[in-house]
Amino acid sequence: MNDRDYRLYQKIYTVVREIPPGQVASYGDIARIVGGGCEAREVGYALNEIPKQGGQDVPWQRVVNKEGGISTRGLLQRELLIAEGVGFGANERIDMRRFRWRGPDAAWAAAHGCEMLPPDADAEQLSLF
DNA sequence: GAATTGACGGGGC
DNA sequence: AGCCCCGCCAATT
Incomplete structure (x- = not known):
């Protein structure tokens, strides 16, 4: 991995660290927040590198796929999320409307050169209730 | 260096 | 809801 990738990974970790406990x-989402052409797969690679880099402070378990499911082998990620209060519904799926992180605030995004998450119409509907 | 793989996403059916 | 296919691009073989 070259230096540019390393810095990109560090930026990804910085964003992941902003995910509050109990949310995913x-x-x-992470890729869009990071911006700069970052893509979902690259986020997965970055998280995969965490164990090699000793990034124990990165809450990687809070990053799941768009369906609210986990793709990692083993059940560790599921256990960690349950311990934080993230509930799994039927078919081992997280209710993304309830637990999805809304993204960093504008000040943080600006300070770190990141993008805001586009408003989710579905989530907006939920907030009306 | 080409082919394959993958902790992914979106669109179509 | 599920399933399939394509695009994406870094890492690995």
């Missing part, structure tokens, strides 16, 4: 974000 999708790989695509």
Whole structure:
């Protein structure tokens, strides 16, 4: 991995660290927040590198796929999320409307050169209740 | 260096 | 809801 990738990975980790406990974000969400042409798969690769880099402070378990499911082998990620209060529904799926992170605030995004998450119409509907 | 793979997403059916 | 296919691009073989 070259230096540019390393810095990109660090930026990804910085964003992931902003996910509050008890909430989750999708790989695509993280990629969009990071911006700069970052893509969902690259986020997955970055998270995969965490164990090699000793990034113990990165809450990687809060990053799931867009369906609210986990793709990692083993059940560790599921256990960690349940311990934080993230509930799994039928078919081992997280209710993204309830637990999806809405993204960083504008000040943080600006300070770190990141993008805001586009408003989710579905989530907006939920807030009306 | 070509082919394959993958902790993904979106669109179509 | 599920399933399939394509695009994406870094990492690996």
